[in-house]
Amino acid sequence: MxxxxxxxxxxxxxxxxxxxxxxxxxxxxxxxxxxxxxxxISDYYKDKKVDIVVGAEARGFILAPTVAFNLGAGFTPIRKPGKLPYEKISMSYALEYGTDMLEIHKDGIAKGQQVLLVDDLLATGGTMAACCKLVESLGGNIVGCAFLIELTFLNGKKALDNYDIFSVIRY
Structure with missing residues (x-):
């Protein structure tokens, strides 16, 4: 790495x-x-029977669909407010330098689907924790949270204690 x-x-x-x-x-x-x-990321989750990969705006959009393709899974976006055209649910969360909100279509995850969440960076864990809450509120089962980069000194894993965490690169 x-x-x-x-x-x-x-x-x-x-x-x-x-x-x-x-x-x-x-x-x-x-x-x-x-x-x-x-x-x-794909190799780590290849045996987890992932149905759908979720990526958070914006840089999660870059990695998540390619991981989904490799796993033979679908892709669902989680976006900033006002970007999704259909019925959606929202979640506010804290960033390492402020606050923000995310949204997902109400039909973005089907009840019981095995979900892998992918983002570029794990810092404080706020963004991914909000994504997990959105997915679980729709009935999805989270098989893991994958990141390209983890900033270990910010201890973001703590906010995601209940989930399998995989990071390609750690600082």
Missing amino acids: NDLKKLIRDIPDFPKKGIIFKDITPLLQNPKGLRGAVES
């Missing part, structure tokens, strides 16, 4: 002073890097 780490760019003071943003763009631009990241 050190090769993948080399493809992550640090952007200081983004989106605000004191934050070091982990930019995954160089990894996404690198065919071997992108394949390695997607295959790492």
Whole structure:
């Protein structure tokens, strides 16, 4: 995974002073890097009988559908408010630098479906915890939460104690 780490760019003071943003763009631009990241997640969950993969806006959208494709599963987006056109449910959550809200279509998850949640980054765990609550409120069974990057010093796993967590890269 050190090769993948080399493809992550640090952007200081983004989106605000004191934050070091982990930019995954160089990894996404690198065919071997992108394949390695997607295959790492897919391989970890290949025997979990995943029905649907959920990705959170925005960078979760990049990885989740490719993981879904590899697993032979469907994909459902979780988006920022006002982006989904059909009936939806919402959840507010805390970020490491503020608060936000997420929405999912009411028919995005069927009761009893085996769900894998995928996002680019695990920081404090607030975004993924909100995603998990949305999925569970629709009757989905969460088989795991997968991340390209985990910032271990922020202890985001603590907010996700009840779930199987997989991270490709850890800082």
